[in-house]
Amino acid sequence: MDNAFDSTKHQPHERDGAQSGSAMPTRRTAPKLKLVDRLQHWLPKIVLAPTLVITVVCIYGYIIWTGALSLTNSRFLPSFNFTGFGQYAKLMENDRWITSITNLGIFGLLFLAIVIVLGVGLAIFLDQNIRNEGVIRSIYLYPMALSFIVTGTAWKWILNPGLGIEKMVRDWGFTDFKFDWIVDSDMVVYTLVIAAVWQSSGFVMAMFLAGLRGIDSSIIKAAQIDGASLPRIYWSIVMPCLRPVFFSAVIITSHIAIKSFDLVTALTAGGPGYSSDLPALFMYAYSFTRGQTALGSASAMMMLAGILAILVPYLYSELREKKS
Missing domain, CATH: 1.10.3720.10 (MetI-like)
Incomplete structure (x- = not known):
């Protein structure tokens, strides 16, 4: 009777252990899931960033630079002597x-x-x-x-x-x-x-x-x-x-x-x-x-x-x- 009583007494602890054991992987994988979500969020932006930088610099940046040069008296080399709309x-x-x-x-x-x-x-x-x-x-x-x-x-x-x-x-x-x-x-x-x-x-x-x-x-x-x-x-x-x-x-x-x-x-x-x-x-x-x-x-x-x-x-x- 004592043995039976002891076995039934420890059963809830085993279930608790099983429950706690099954809960542990969820807690460990949660940070990994968050990391994957962050990578999925930022990866397209990281891949497109070089193209965006090149576009901004080599297209819009040079347009602004050309507009600035048109307001100067530059000849062979750029000059920063602004002359307005004289050109x-x-x-x-x-x-x-x-x-x-x-x-x-x-x-x-x-x-x-x-x-x-x-x-x-x-x-x-x-x-x-x-x-x-x-x-x-x-x-x-x-x-x-x-x-x-x-x-x-x-x-x-x-x-x-x-x-x-x-x-x-x-x-x-x-x-x-x-x-x-x-x-x-x-x-x-x-x-x-x-x-x-x-x-x-x-x-x-x-x-x-x-x-x-x-x-x-x-x-x-x-x-x-x-x-x-x-x-x-x-x-x-x-x-x-x-x-x-x-x-x-x-x-x-x-x-x-x-x-x-x-x-x-x-x-x-x-x-x-x-x-x-x-x-x-x-x-x-x-x-x-x-x-x-x-x-x-x-x-x-x-x-x-x-x-x-x-x-x-x-x-x-x-x-x-x-x-x-």
Whole structure:
């Protein structure tokens, strides 16, 4: 009886021990779980930190540095002798800058208009479920795979009066044919339009084709049942649905036009003289070859202002639509 009593007496202690033993691992693993949670919380930030630092320093930091230099009289080396907006006034009196701005207006407007019209037309053409669509789409997109340096070099050969189109047509017997835009100071800027349109129209086509494929086909079928013609459907129904694509195409092509440097360098080098100069080429020439860093920085800030003048209204309209 005593033994039985003793065994029952100690049973609660064994259970208590088991309970206490089972509770101990929970207490030990709790700090580990907290450590894992902290690592999961901080690890993405640690991984992204170098990229964030590089972005802030190498993009926004240099933008601020360029803006500061534009307010000085820096030449080959940076100077901290601030002169206010004197460089901007000097820039507006520079004939080469005025020519580059005029050329940008001609090049930008023509490039923007032609590439969007061609892009929309090609996208509508491919949207008709034609045969060999993939092959045709690849042909249109192929120029975008090339760099602007390659495009400029290729079109420089094509437009050369002694090697390209003019010589080929004259060899066919049309001896009076003349196509020397690339050496004509009044027409050379249009050669930039030709080369840029050839390269970028396929990309714009892909943007609009993706937008067309995203439209609900039931809307178009309903309009067809109501008796609407195909041109009417595209003009009144499809095009309004592609408004975001239009905005994106305008932003991207405008950005390409404003920062165009490699295409001009390879195709015309800004010539004859500086008749095909664009702001990016002007900025490079004055900042790195003529030793007028402050004037080049001022031109760079003007280019940034042009991009922001296009980008800010677009972002404002997008954010306002999301809020509404």
